[in-house]
Amino acid sequence: MAQHFLEQAKADDFVAHLMKRHPVLAPHRRGRRSFAFEQIVEPSAVVLDYPRTLGSVKKFFLPARETLLEFDLGTNTATAPAIAPAPAVYLGVHSYDLAAVRRLDHNFLHGNPERNYVTRREGALFIGVSYTPDRHHFAGSVGIDPYDTTGSDIFLTKHPEGWIVDVLTPAGQDLLKGFKLATDARPKPKREHFTQHIYVPQARLNEIMAASYNHPVWDEASRNCTGCGTCNLVCPTCYCFDVQDQVAITVDAGHRERTWDGCMLRSFTEVAGGEVFRHKVAARQRHRVHRKFKYLSDATGQPWCVGCGRCTAYCTAGISIVEIVNRLVRDAEREEQVTA
Amino acid sequence: MELQTLKPGLETRELYVPEMAEITAVRRLTAMETLYTVKLPGGRDLGHRPGQFVEVSLFGVGEAPISVSSSPTRRGEFEMGIRRVGMLTEVLAGYGPGRKIGIRGPFGNGIDVEKFRGKDVLIVAGGIGLVPMRSMINYVRDNRDQFGRLIICYGSRSDTELLFTDELAAWEKDPRVEYHVTVDRGSEAWQGRTGVITTLIPGLDLDLPNTVCCICGPPVMYRFVVLTLRGKGLPDRNIYMSLERRMKCGVGKCGHCQIDSTYVCQDGPVYHLPDLAKLREAL
């Protein structure tokens, strides 16, 4: 569809225009050197040129904590709280996080489409933004380019003087109504390169993963792993959750709450009676990586890792998913050479 | 499978609100296990297959997956055999008739009884694995002419832990049931066979191509039972196993029961052995 240009000087006006239409959620500074999606109050607080946010937009569709039921212990009855549709503009989303939303969509749609997720997700409009890969991004290795517009209603490509605006859907077109953008076409900047790579395509990775079950890398990579679950919790495609009942101090009511869970946590595979199925951290590490590159891709044909680099960037022990995968690739290829 | 995408007008489901059902009877089976009879509103049928499970919900306590123990042929009520392990079952142990509990389900694939119809049915149940298998056993007994022989191999840790003892006695007497039982350690009163469950299998006289088997029991049991059945010459394609474990949400969302690329709560708990062989962490 149409292409326009947004000058840097008009960026705040553009945000203010969007805010007249819908609540707008965009990256803001958080802490000393991090970023997080928040609802915009002040357009100038938005940061469109950022490496990655702490969490992805997942938190808006699958909140970190969510009430599934409210119950009354006096009458022994429960109701599900009404979930209001949440039309909103998600501004400044990177292509890998949009790819992650498509994967979450799949999980919450297939089989039993879940009302909670779908209700929140339905009103979402996305304005994607290009980014410059840093030392942790490797989205290119899973087929997601920094300029990939898939899933965006509007896409902003960084340009020295502002942003090239691609309008991609009728909903995107509609969002721009009443805001004047320059129409001069400008050449898109040169593509930027990733510094992190996984060295084989997904199809090959499936085979390598299948043969990696007893590989020493799981133990080696887990040496300093505390099983803290950070890699799961910051992952934009991790959707696992736990459910617990919380009771009010008056002991007459309460709510059933779901919270994000993670397969790196010891309690994840604990069942009634106390047995833990994946007891060793290394087994959990293998499960996590296999889930990203094998188990879910076996089922859907898509890698469940989108190359955002969060799990590696935020691991205090410095465990790198790219290094784990490339180690498996290297060893598999070496073995092939030997047998050849 | 393609990635499912959001489309306008998509019909969604309320997945997490249980229906309130009434406990109508409670029968103590052993020191650890109790059988609960439960009635849905209006006496509506649960509409389950043998081998399926429900999520039992106690507000303020939580939810737990519990397998259905009664046959679908039993109308108006269903039964659950529950072992006291964990918080929910502990609290439930204090509940008597008249109490209401939440039920979601039935969930899971259950046993495809068509695969068994017209065949000799071999059930191998270890310990609490008899609870879901009882649903299948009673289904076969209630539709007796649609199946060939009904052979039951049941193993328990000790004779004091045998479940459904009155029904076991009835199976023993029934000329159309071939019932075999063994216990790992018998009390002084025990006059039956002693030994692990696999010792029941070599002596069976099976019409191999015409026998379909379903196994359910503790995780350690599966491998040895399968090895023994293979030794006997039963082909893998005639073997199904129910993995009663790890399920949490029941609707394929929460990720807990994932084994390789399958969800136990969706693709299981009953697996065809040739499929299971591909799943590394299943056994």
Add this chain to the structure above:
Amino acid sequence: MANKPREASKPKVAIFDFTGCEGCELSQLNFEDQLLDILAQVDIVEWREAMDDRADEYDIAFVEGALSTPDCIKRIHDIRRRSKVLVALGSCAVDGGVNAIKNLHPIEEVRQIVYGEDQYLFPTLPALPLSAVVKVDHNVRGCPMTQIEFLKVFTALVMGKKPIEPDQAVCVECKLNENECVYAKGMICLGPVTRAGCNSQCTNFGQYCIGCRGLVSEPNLQGMAETLASHGLAMDEAWKRLQLYNAYRLQGVRA
């Protein structure tokens, strides 16, 4: 019928203290909004810090502080005998807490340093968590005890169910709260091995976790120490950080 207990059978609750700063009890008195709701659920039959009454038996005993004298040992046995459920309150009672740092030194030396020439009047022992002497049914961790955890344990016990003890790292709650990682700020943090349940309240306020809620059940201590070292601490210093609240549990783990 409901899952709520009947009014007639209000549990009898008692609160005791041993060696500690009594901060946990003070934080109980500090409930303000919830105190009346709490009192409505139970009969408090013994609490030195707030009342004079005494009783013989308790449905629930909340016990604060570590055990550090022969008299403590006698008293805790007595309390255990009279309590149906015993809950350890706060880091000292659960893990020995900072008291247990003294265990790293010979006891005679400790007595000499603390009491000087009066040392023989004070028969101090190495500090012990309650669980080293009697069976503890449930824990409320933290220094001072985590209020939200106390409320969870309390409501569970009033309902007659077993409280769920969290066994995840503080990192879990910290990530749910989408905090910037303490390490990203150039500080070090014990969150990766410290037991959650506090809703990461320190890191929510930009502080680092000092580990006051004790360790998760299977901590990778060597891994944690290496991580601390890779972020600039000397190895000895890294272990000292881990020992602050875990000196009792870490006895013999590393010299």
